[in-house]
Amino acid sequence: MVASGTKPDKATFISLLITCSHSGFIEKGREIFESMRSIDGLPYEIEHVSCIVDILGRARYLTEAK
Incomplete structure (x- = not known):
């Protein structure tokens, strides 16, 4: 997407973060x-923060997720 010159939007980031969460890609999700x-x-919105909390929680980084 970036290589083609298209700038990602907030929905793109939500999709990527959900994918990382369900695939167990903790470090990639953080990146x-x-x-x-x-x-x-782009500013963080509640949906993005929820996704990163989900990523951390599934990885058992509960203190960091909190």
Whole structure:
């Protein structure tokens, strides 16, 4: 998507984060979450935060998820 010049939007990030959560890609999910703000300049919304909490919770990083 990025290679084609298309900029990801908030829905794209939600989809990516959900995929990471269900696939067990903890580190990739963290990278995507961080890049959302640092690279793409998009603010975190409740849906994005919920996804990262789900990723961390499934990985048993409960303190960090909290």
